[in-house]
Amino acid sequence: MPDIPITLTVTQLNRRARQLLETHFPLVWVEGEISNLSRPGSGHWYFTLKDEQAQVRCAMFANRNAHVRFSPEHGNHVLARCRVSLYEGRGDFQLIVEHLEEAGFGALQRQFDALKQRLHAEGLFNDRHKQPLPTQPQRLGIITSPTGAALKDILAVLKRRFPAIAVRVYPALVQGKAAAAQIAAAIELANHDNYCDVLIVGRGGGSIEDLWPFNEEIVARAIYRSRIPIVSAVGHEIDFTISDFVADYRAPTPSAAAEVLSPDGNKLLDQLRGYEKLLCETISRRLQSTSQRLDSLTRQLRDPGERLKHQAQQLQALQARLVRTTAGQHQQLDTQLQHLRTRLEQVGPGYRIDRLSNSLNLLTHRLERAIDTLLEQKKIRWHNALQLLNAVSPLKTLERGYAIVTDQQHHILRGVATVQVGDSITTRLANGSLKCKVDKIFPDSES
Amino acid sequence: MASRKKPLDFEEKLHQLEELVNDMEKGTLSLEDSLKAFEAGIKITRECQQALKDAQLKVDMLTSGSSEPKVFDPESG
Structure with missing residues (x-):
């Protein structure tokens, strides 16, 4: 270090020290436990990271801590990515934290990511290796803790939906160090037993550490090797484990796994009722159509009679037509005759007789009137004569x-x-x- | 547990039923065969319905140490 003056001001010293620190340390990961956490109104976080022997002051500014996915507390074991620096004003050696995560989580997460990537590259998650699930399993194997909530949940669902499935439990610890090996062994056992047509491997929800056995390679490989299709049912809906990726089917919860594998008994009963109805309808239709056909054949057997009847009808119709035609001709002739008769009457003696008779009547009438007039005249004359006679009568x-x-x-x-x-x-x-x-x-x- | 009844294969039975109904609907069966198919169908239906109604969840457990599964009572778990 050339050109360092013998005497430095504190400011100069602190600045140089800061520059030295910042240029000589790249971004580093530091693991430790949080203490003396303070979050003033400025939004920045200040805390101390420590382990058994040492401690270091840390600052995490608001623009960075906004990205932290958990709420750090005193005592948290964390992993910090940070720049090494110095707070010049106080001469405090400190870390400027860029990224903060829970130490356990982070470590496990990296382990998880690494294994996932490796197994993925190996093709263990490939859809080609996924076996289809039986649509109606008859014997279901469950690999889980015999005392756990998962088993109770699965059995409750089966009882409700379809109790006609036989269940065999292959017990295994599902948390702790021994769990992964036991789970893998249980999968082997189930395959060796070869009794079930499908297996559920899983447990209920828990912390990421609790679920960890299902992220172990030994379990992943056992699932991959299994000749019996496996449904993975680990934890809650949001938890994804390596088992989920390798398994033939991933169920969000143990209950969901049971639902997927068990037919709905009520639906089945409905279906059966449907078939029953269909059977009855089909057979009754068949019987109806057969009896109809029989009727029609019977009718055909009576054919000659029918034909005779038909011909008789035809004959009747012809007769009727004949009668109608003759009658028509008659009427026509009749009309013609009537017409001629009228004409004849007009030109024949009858007509003249009538005319003459009219004349005769007229004349008779005139004659009668003439006679009447004459008689009247005579009567008057007679009367006069009578009076005259009376005058000269001897009676006087x-x-x-x-x-x-x-x-x-x-x-x-x-x-x-x-x-x-x-x-x-x-x-x-x-x-x-x-x-x-x-x-x-x-x-x-x-x- | 040696005489454990083979569980009813509902899928197979349903398939049988479907076939029977299909055959009957096709109308190619003789009347006698139709009636036989009908009887068989109703029999399967009844069996399945009864089996579903009577079914009790049967659970056993096989551990790596034993060769025979033992009855497992989930209630005691």
């Missing part, structure tokens, strides 16, 4: 006291000569007649 004379005497022969007696005693004579007076008997005759002396 009778009224004056004369009488007309007649004999029995109604001869007027003009003298007594013709009368004898005892004769009956009639004496006519003006208002009547007397029948008289001649008692005595007195001839006139002169005679």
Whole structure:
């Protein structure tokens, strides 16, 4: 280090020290435990990182700590990516933290990522190796803790949906150091047993450390080797493990795995009822159509009769047509005849007779009137004559006291000569007649 | 547990049913065969329905130490 003056101001010293530190240390990862954490209103974080023997002051500015995915607390074991620096104002050696993560998590995460990448490259996750799940498993193997929540959940789902599945449990620890080997061994055992047609490998939710056995290579390889299809069901929906990637199917939870593998009993019952109905409908349709066909064949057997009937009908129809036609002709002739008759009547004697008869009637009428007139005239003349006659009638004379005497022969007696005693004579007076008997005759002396 | 009944293969039974119904619907079966198919179909349906109604969840456990599975009672777990 050339050109360093012998005497430096504190400011100069601190600046040079800072520059030295910042240029000589690249970004470093530092692992330690958080203490003396303070988060003032400025948004920056200040804390101390320490291990058993040493400690160092740290600052994480607001623009960086906004990206931190957990809320650090006193005592947290963390991993910090930082620049090494010096706070000139106080001469404090400090780390400027760029990135902060939980130490355990970070380490496991890197381990996880590395294994995932390796197995992926090896082709363990390849869809080509995925075996199809049976649509209706009959024997289900479960690899999990016999006392865990996962097993209870799975059995509850099966009981509800489809209890007709036989279940075999292959017990294994699912957390702790021994777990991975036990899980792998249980998968081997299940394959050796070769009783089940599908396996569920899993456990209930927990911390990332709890789920860790399912991120172990030994488990991944056992799953990959399994000839029995495997459903991986580890933890909660959001947790993905290596097992999930290798398994033939990844279920978000143990319950979900059971649901995927068990047919819905109620749905099956519905389906069965549907088939039953279909069977009944089909057979009854078949029976109906058969009996219909039988009917139609029976009808065909009666064919001659039907034909005769048909022909008779035809005959009847022809007859009817014939009758109709003849009747039509009759009517036509009739009309013609009528017409001719009218014409004949107009030109024949009848017509003239009528005319003559009319004339005759007219004349008769005239004649009658003429006679009537004549008679009337005669009657008047007769009446006049009668009156005249009346005036000269002997009856007038009778009224004056004369009488007309007649004999029995109604001869007027003009003298007594013709009368004898005892004769009956009639004496006519003006208002009547007397029948008289001649008692005595007195001839006139002169005679 | 040696005489454990083979679990009913519902999938197979359903498939059988489907086939029976298909054959019947095709109408190529003789009437007698149709009736036989119908009877068989109803029998399968009844069996399946009964089996579903009667089914009890059977669980056993096989550990690496033993050669025979033993009955597992989830309630005691």
